[in-house]
């Protein structure tokens with residue numbers, strides 16, 4: 001495999017109104033692990049998603065969705081617990097409001113044994129996230145186990161979610177996984193504030209290098225990325241101009257998945273991140289994290305522009 005992603009795909013129900021009033025929901029398929037897997041597969045990488053879904057209809061639909069987007073679903077096993085889901089509403093302030101329906105889900109029952117029976121140890125690049133580590137203690141063990149099994153080939157996205165974990169526990173996973181990471185992608189201030197107590201991107205980059213990551217991409221939304229590699233000074237990379245912004249959800253996941261695809265074929269962290277940034281700018285024109293995939297040609301055109 002070029003890229004293996006460990007985590008929980010989610011069925012997404014989204015509304016254009018506040019959840020206190022919404023009556024109609026749009027169904028799509030998302031979750032950070034699925035968003036990133038689909039983005040990596042769109043670049044031609046051989047991608048496996050390692051997860052569990054329920055034996056319910058939604059589990060079946062998630063597997064079909066992954067298959068249909070070129071993601072190898074052989075390690076999406078079906079078992080006890082329901083398929084993870086979440087509901088998104090538009091808060092009157094414009095902020096997205098999330099309700100998770102994932103407690104005790106099938107994916108939350110994963111553990112180190114799921115890693116052992118997957119291609120993690122032999123994959124070129126393995127994408128792990130703080131969300132995967134946050135959904136249960138056994139999943140946190142699986143993430144740490146995968147980091148050790150693919151040491152030096154890990155891309156890590158802390159993706160802090162205060163509804164799923166504490167800043168203290170999330171920081172502990174970051175400290176444990178960073179030394180195994182070829183690249184840490186951390187959002188500032190969203191992840192860096194709670195996990196590192198830092199909101200200056202330069203300080204965040206240096207702190208992640210000190211934790212042992214080989215390279216760090218500090219994501220700054222429309223302000224792009226600050227990229228740092230061991231030994232060098234951090235370099236700001238401006239965002240590509242998005243032609244159309246429909247939904248920012250999942251932009252970071254698309255960046256991470258696309259960067260994994262490029263790293264797996266030997267690109268430098270800087271080239272991989274630039275490709276990821278191009279893909280995420282294009283993805284903003286689609287709804288949710290899997291609504292719009294950039295083609296390799298579109299990325300090439302944007303990188304040349």
Ligand SMILES: Nc1ncnc2c1ncn2[C@@H]1O[C@H](COP(=O)(O)OP(=O)(O)O)[C@@H](O)[C@H]1O
Nearest residue numbers: 187219220221222224239242251252277280281
């Ligand atoms: N409005 C935007 N215009 C252009 N690119 C964007 C915009 N928002 C996000 N991006 C791109 O997506 C990347 C990730 O977005 P960000 O919101 O920082 O994600 P996350 O917080 O999940 O890491 C950014 O670094 C940037 O390259």
Ligand SMILES: O=C(O)C(=O)C[C@H](O)[C@H](O)COP(=O)(O)O
Nearest residue numbers: 030031032131249250251252253
């Ligand atoms: O909370 C979870 O478990 C999710 O997976 C939610 C989302 O699908 C993405 O993670 C979006 O995250 P951003 O890329 O930061 O917009």
